[in-house]
Amino acid sequence: MKFSRFRLGFTLIGAPRLVLGLSSYANEFITPDFFLAKNWTDATQYARNAIVQGAAQIAGEGPWTVTSKKVMPPTNNTHDYLTTGQTVQTLGIRPPLLPNKVGAPKHSLSRLLVGRVWEPKLRARGHRIVQTSSLMPVLFKVWTTCEYVNRDGLFNPDVREVNDTGLFQAMSDSVFFNSMAWVITGDDTYASNAANEVKTWFVDSATAMTPNLNYAQVKRGPGVQIGQHTGVLDLKCMSKLVSGVLMLRNGSASAWTSDIDSGLRSWVTSYIGWLTTNDLALQEKASTNNHGSFYFNQLAALQVFVDDTAGAKKTVQEYFEGIYQNQISANGDQPLESARTRPYHYRAYNLAAMIVNARIGQYVGYEAWQLKTKNGTTIQDACNYAMTFTAAQSNETGYDAELYPNVAAVASIYGDPDDKYSNWLASRDTSFPGQPYFLWNQPLSNAGLSGVPSSSSNSSTPNTTGGSSGSSNYAGNRVETGKGLAWLSVTPEPQSPPHITLSTPSTEHIFTMSQLQQEWEPVGRAYATITNGCATIGDVCAVIGGANAVISEQMPRIMANNTAQVEAMLREMENRLAASITEGFTALRNEVAGVRDDLNDRIDTLTQAVQVK
Incomplete structure (x- = not known):
């Protein structure tokens, strides 16, 4: 059986194991010598497991x-x-909003393809629509008589069709x-x-x-x-x-x-x-903002690959003596990124690029970590400033984790003697030692390891098999319930039945697989309800897609007879389509909310109705 849980964030497949999904980090550069040396501490075993299991999945x-x-x-x-181009078409006609393919195999990297927002020029007061993976292709058309305009942070949904x-x-x-x-x-x-x-x-x-x-x-x-x-x-x-x-x-x-x-x-x-x-x-x-920073990432890395060490060093030096000098203000802010529509994201984004440029520089013999901008600030200052914000403060809820790898990198490079960075990470994500980035950002305190099962509960060697059911190790993931935070792990230990350990800061519970499967049967039925709901929305979208096709066929005539009557007709048609979509998704959202509450109740039941270790 297979269950996927959006807030739990784990997958249970056949033989009991949990897979910690990979994240697509903004950018990274890892020195090969560091990795090939394998000088890893025991605390990194969770990160190693996540990398191995996720690698097999994405491949x-x-x-x-x-x-x-x-x-x-x-x-x-x-x-x-x-x-x-991620630009916005001036026509006021909406492509259909389409639900995800329920049950389709995917990993967390699918977030690369979703979550983009589109807002037509002629609907200043229109709804904001989030484009998702589709059940049917979004109409793709290049209008050659209408201008397309740039709007910061907004995307035409059909850009993902190519x-x-x-x-x-x-x-x-x-x-x-x-x-x-x-x-x-x-x-x-x-x-x-x-x-x-x-x-x-x-x-x-x-x-x-x-x-x-x-x-x-x-x-x-x-x-x-x-x-x-x-x-x-x-x-x-x-x-x-x-x-x-x-x-x-x-x-x-x-x-x-x-x-x-x-x-x-x-x-x-x-x-x-x-x-x-x-x-x-x-x-x-x-470009003086993140675009320029990432350009130098790309060029320097490629020069390293072709063994042009001198060229890579020159490229990195050009960045740090050039656009970097104006990228960090005296208080640590990145004004060119803070001015954008999504400042939390863009600060983390450019910070990742700065870190990669410095890492490549270190690899080719150019030291940039202590290099100051014209305002007397360093990469560390930019990180410290970014840490003072949450994504929610700028309506970017769900994007907090974009900053975490950068904080870990700064801690490992500049040091963390008072656990400032590791404590910050633990306050945002107690499972951070189980995230892949924890492995290559060392040394770094494992202050968040209290949210992970202790090594005494698993005396086996780290899992290096990609998480097969016969492995003597476990994989884990962070779980948020009504009772607080917990770490859910699968531990098939030698000479004992496979079981699941749920650890909180004060207790540790053991579940046999029969208990787990019994509790999860209602969850399967709940997901069937969601599947049926999405199928219904898919039918609605099919009708809307047909309407869009008709509109497209008539566009030459409409453009040639651009009367107030035709414009009013288009606005009315668009309003009706938007209303149909809103009504359908409101019903589905209510259904999902009920399922979510049911799942949280089930989690609490699992936490309370089992043997306490």
Whole structure:
């Protein structure tokens, strides 16, 4: 049986085990020598388990390829990378709102594809719509007679219909985590996963991407369809990919063949040429905010890959002596990021880029950690300032975790003698030692380890098998209930039946699998209710999609006869469609709220009605 729980955040599959989902961090660069040395403490075993289990899960969704898109770039060459500008169409017609595919296999990286907000120019007082993974394709159309406009923080939902961005990010994350999983376990399966994904995206002639971003974030509308400089940001995660590849190369992974290495080197060499000479790339380089910071991440990491250490050092130096000087104010704020519509996110975002630039600099012999801006501030000051906010303060609830890896990095680099950073992390997420970033941000106090089962409850060695049911270790996840925070873990110990341990700061409970399955049967029925509800909404969306198709067919006539009567008709049709969507989702939201309350009651029952250890 398989149950997924949105607030619990775990998956129970067949034989009892819990999988801690991976997060797609804004950016990372890990020194291969550090990782290959395997100088890990016992406290990092939970993070290692999360990496191994998550790597297997994400690899199962690949490999990814730029040639899989259904929409062609202006060149009609499917090998050309294509994304559409995250701009807003001026027409006041809404694409349908569609529910998630219930039960579809996915990992937390699917958040790359959802949560974007669209707001048409002609509906200043309109509803804000969140685009989700769809049951049916959103109508994709390039209007060539209407202008598209930029609105900070807002996105046309159909930009994800051409999703080379999401595919690249998923691929780079998979290479990143599978390379680490290979080092942790010694299992060549993980190295093969990473190598195959690199080969598919960059090397194989049938699927390889053209080494440029000429059609990244194409701005639609009148005139020539060409990319924008902001599209260079799409490949910012090259530093993650390079981190993984260096582990495979320096660790002599058998799956990392000379053909793959030389093929990727050839691709990167060509792309560096584009990145350092093309007008779009140079415009991005000149950006003074996070766009510029991530440009230097990307270029320096790629120069490291092709063994151009001097070039990488020069690139990092140019960043820190250039745009970095104006990125942090005297109080530690990042004014160019705070001015955005989502300041919490953008502060964390640019902070991640600054940290990566400094890490690459350290790797190639350029020390930037103590380097001050013209205002006398450092990366540490930027982190300290960002820590004084919560995401909720700027209506960004749900994005708090974006800052956590940066805080861990700053603690490990600058030191944390008074546990300031580790205590802050523990106050936000007691399970942070079980998050992947905890492994490579060392040394770091495990002040949050009280939210994790003690090592005495599991004397086995760390799980290095990807979480199979026969493993003698456990995986875990943080659980929030009406009783407070708890850590739920699966522990199949030798010579004892598999069971689940639920630990709180004051108690520890043991569940047999028969008890667990008995309690979870009603949960399965609850999810069936949600599935049926989403299916109903899907039917509504199908009708709305048909209406949109009719509108599109009639658009030339409508535009040619732009009378007040036609405009009124369109507004009325849009209002009716929006009302239908709102009514359907209100009913579903109420249904889900009831299910959520039922699940929380079940959790409390599990906590109270079992044997106390």
